[in-house]
Amino acid sequence: MFPELNNLLNTTPDRAEQGKLTLLCDAKTDGSFLVHHFLSFYLKANCKVCFVALIQSFSHYNIVGQKLGVSLTAARECGQLVFLEGLKSSVDVFFRAQAEPHPLQFLREADAGNLQPLYEFVREALKPADDGQAAWRCPVLLVDDLSVLLSLGMGAVAVLDFIHYCRAAVCWEQKGNIVALVHDSGDAEDEENDILLNGLSHQSHLILRAEGLATGFCRDVHGQLKILWRTPSQPAAHRDRSLTYQYKIQDKSVSFFAKGMSPAIL
Amino acid sequence: MMAFEQIPKKDWYGILGADPSASVSDLKQKYQKLVLMYHPDKQSADVPAGTMEECIQKFIEIDQAWKILGNEETKKEYDLQRHGGGLAVGTVLLIEEDKYNIYSSLLFKYFLAEGVINGHTLLVASAKEDPADILQELPAPLLDDNCKKDFDEDVGNHKTPESNIKMKIAWRYQLLPKMEPGPVSSSRFGHYYDLSKRMPQELIETSKWHGFFFPEKLSPTLNIEPCSLTHGYIKLLQFIQNVIYEEGFDGSNPQKKQKNILRIGIQNLGSPLWGDDICCTENCDNSHSLTKFLYVLRGLLRTSLSACIITMPTHLIQNKAIIARVTNLSDTVVGLESFIGSERETNPLYKDYHGLIHIRQIPRLNNLIYDVSDVKDLAFKLKRKLFTIERLHLPPDLSDTVSRSSKQIPAASSRLLGQECGVMAGGRKHLDF
Numbered sequence: 292m293f294p295e296l297n298n299l300l301n302t303t304p305d306r307a308e309q310g311k312l313t314l315l316c317d318a319k320t321d322g323s324f325l326v327h328h329f330l331s332f333y334l335k336a337n338c339k340v341c342f343v344a345l346i347q348s349f350s351h352y353n354i355v356g357q358k359l360g361v362s363l364t365a366a367r368e369c370g371q372l373v374f375l376e377g378l379k380s381s382v383d384v385f386f387r388a389q390a391e392p393h394p395l396q397f398l399r400e401a402d403a404g405n406l407q408p409l410y411e412f413v414r415e416a417l418k419p420a421d422d423g424q425a426a427w428r429c430p431v432l433l434v435d436d437l438s439v440l441l442s443l444g445m446g447a448v449a450v451l452d453f454i455h456y457c458r459a460a461v462c463w464e465q466k467g468n469i470v471a472l473v474h475d476s477g478d479a480e481d482e483e484n485d486i487l488l489n490g491l492s493h494q495s496h497l498i499l500r501a502e503g504l505a506t507g508f509c510r511d512v513h514g515q516l517k518i519l520w521r522t523p524s525q526p527a528a529h530r531d532r533s534l535t536y537q538y539k540i541q542d543k544s545v546s547f548f549a550k551g552m553s554p555a556i557l
Numbered sequence: 558m559m560a561f562e563q564i565p566k567k568d569w570y571g572i573l574g575a576d577p578s579a580s581v582s583d584l585k586q587k588y589q590k591l592v593l594m595y596h597p598d599k600q601s602a603d604v605p606a607g608t609m610e611e612c613i614q615k616f617i618e619i620d621q622a623w624k625i626l627g628n629e630e631t632k633k634e635y636d637l638q639r640h641g642g643g644l645a646v647g648t649v650l651l652i653e654e655d656k657y658n659i660y661s662s663l664l665f666k667y668f669l670a671e672g673v674i675n676g677h678t679l680l681v682a683s684a685k686e687d688p689a690d691i692l693q694e695l696p697a698p699l700l701d702d703n704c705k706k707d708f709d710e711d712v713g714n715h716k717t718p719e720s721n722i723k724m725k726i727a728w729r730y731q732l733l734p735k736m737e738p739g740p741v742s743s744s745r746f747g748h749y750y751d752l753s754k755r756m757p758q759e760l761i762e763t764s765k766w767h768g769f770f771f772p773e774k775l776s777p778t779l780n781i782e783p784c785s786l787t788h789g790y791i792k793l794l795q796f797i798q799n800v801i802y803e804e805g806f807d808g809s810n811p812q813k814k815q816k817n818i819l820r821i822g823i824q825n826l827g828s829p830l831w832g833d834d835i836c837c838t839e840n841c842d843n844s845h846s847l848t849k850f851l852y853v854l855r856g857l858l859r860t861s862l863s864a865c866i867i868t869m870p871t872h873l874i875q876n877k878a879i880i881a882r883v884t885n886l887s888d889t890v891v892g893l894e895s896f897i898g899s900e901r902e903t904n905p906l907y908k909d910y911h912g913l914i915h916i917r918q919i920p921r922l923n924n925l926i927y928d929v930s931d932v933k934d935l936a937f938k939l940k941r942k943l944f945t946i947e948r949l950h951l952p953p954d955l956s957d958t959v960s961r962s963s964k965q966i967p968a969a970s971s972r973l974l975g976q977e978c979g980v981m982a983g984g985r986k987h988l989d990f
Contacts, residue, residue, distance in 0.1 A: 354923040378856035442848035481878035
């Protein structure tokens with residue numbers, strides 16, 4: 292996790308909030324550093340994490356995780372982390388008929404209507420231990436990323452339904468959190484993606500939006516991060532709080548600074 | 558499963574105590590500080606001999622580090638080698654074809670030729686050309702270092718020769734497989750090729766290759782479960798998976814222990830010849846076929862010792878959303894834009910070049926950062942023997958004394974895509990002198 296981002300969000304692993312949906316989105320840039328942040332944050336916060344990793348391999352997250360101070364292998368072995376490796380599983384599902392329903396079953400089907408098998412997988416992974424003992428703080432579902440589900444043939448509504456069911460099970464029932472990344476396709480006119488992004492934005496408690504700079508590439512400022520705190524349950528009578536920072540990604544951390552205050556310029 | 562590990566080399570950045578993303582002025586500061594600390598003359602008189610030797614050793618290293626990192630050309634070469642100027646194993650390089658598929662097919666052939674020279678296994682897939690014919694057209698390698706001089710003479714005169722950065726088309730795998738240590742030895746970082754000659758027949762015949770020519774693989778009946786992929790893509794995926802398993806590239810076949818790399822080249826993916834209609838209409842029936850294919854393909858690559866290059870006629874895809882999705886599903890994406898038939902063909906600004914190379918996406922592999930190159934403006938030209946990629950130079954307003962450490966990238970760079978940050982909102986700026 293990035294300590295500077297924790298400061299901006301006014302949170303620490305000990306004081307992590309519960310029952311929240313956090314939406315990560317990136318526009319014209321790569322927001323995956325946010326995924327790495329939350330993964331290491333919740334592991335350090337002693338939460339049970341179910342990571343639906345659809346975009347990269349396990350070792351990728353593991354190696355970056357080690358730079359951020361967490362070991363995914365250790366977490367997986369002791370049961371703190373349930374890792375669904377999308378790329379690897381997709382090969383299994385696609386080429387061999389599975390005996391039991393697989394979370395990525397929809398890859399084999401021409402007209403998969405919904406993501407129920409995936410939801411069942413998440414629910415199973417995060418259900419509390421049978422003996423009632425709370426080994427971990429609270430369950431967390433992390434998804435990287437939801438936009439790829441659209442590329443794999445699911446409709447935006449199916450993905451929204453999936454998140455809805457997960458929210459009911461994870462956020463409401465078990466007082467856990469959900470963090471999901473969605474790409475903002477910008478002017479690529481991806482209608483399905485826009486529906487998904489808008490739908491999730493309205494349900495989220497916290498939105499972190501990484502954007503590329505409008506003026507193009509810059510070596511010292513990699514992008515801009517907009518943080519928006521929301522209260523979805525209450526009407527928008529009072530204004531949501533928002534902050535904007537610029538950031539630079541380094542080998543093991545990300546530094547944030549106010550707009551125009553990059554150390555390279557000062 | 559696969560880890561993209563670096564082959565360890567001398568860490569010049571570490572010696573200077575600097576971050577690889579540090580600017581040249583930062584590096585210079587670090588160098589100056591360190592050199593003062595470790596200079597033999599600056600040590601106090603009563604330092605024992607042992608530490609004095611270490612000091613001298615350190616001093617030499619620091620000096621060497623600055624020699625390499627302080628010079629722009631050598632720094633670029635070192636950076637390329639550090640992060641691998643080649644294609645990482647387990648990843649997909651997507652080339653957006655130029656309009657007439659002239660230059661993209663050249664890059665395709667370079668990739669395959671490098672595979673032949675390195676003794677890698679090839680898998681060539683095409684719906685248009687028989688793979689056997691494609692292999693016949695590979696350029697001949699130049700295995701002699703002296704040949705580099707021939708190319709330099711060919712190059713012609715440049716206004717500021719120091720600031721030219723020739724990027725070699727070099728493909729090198731940089732993966733040390735977890736299961737079986739020991740890379741296939743190819744200490745050369747890429748090879749040069751002569752485009753005016755063909756690859757010698759003996760080299761082609763001794764190479765191991767598998768060809769997938771779609772028209773030959775059409776079967777009258779479909780025996781597989783429908784999964785919304787077009788028939789061509791399903792067949793291709795099964796073919797690739799079969800080769801990977803049979804030849805042991807994924808380590809799952811107990812009979813086959815493979816230490817080699819599989820180079821997969823797929824031509825014109827997405828074209829109607831593959832049975833896909835995304836190039837024909839905006840509202841296609843099967844808009845997920847290509848993206849699903851790419852996803853499963855990447856899954857295959859990540860779990861095996863293979864690297865893949867795909868050329869795609871994206872200029873024909875009418876649905877922009879699909880292009881965005883395809884980009885997100887690939888690792889490295891490069892777009893070729895040739896000047897043929899465009900107004901730039903006659904524009905004197907571009908008379909030295911045949912086209913532009915747009916770097917649309919660079920992957921972050923096992924890292925928060927990626928190898929950021931300063932060079933955003935790349936142009937290519939095809940000469941009789943050589944295809945070169947160079948930094949785009951727009952004449953002649955650059956001052957004669959361009960200092961090495963501060964490269965002024967002309968305003969034109971703002972219209973070429975930056976990897977990390979945004980694209981200028983569509984507009985093209987003309988240079989006003």
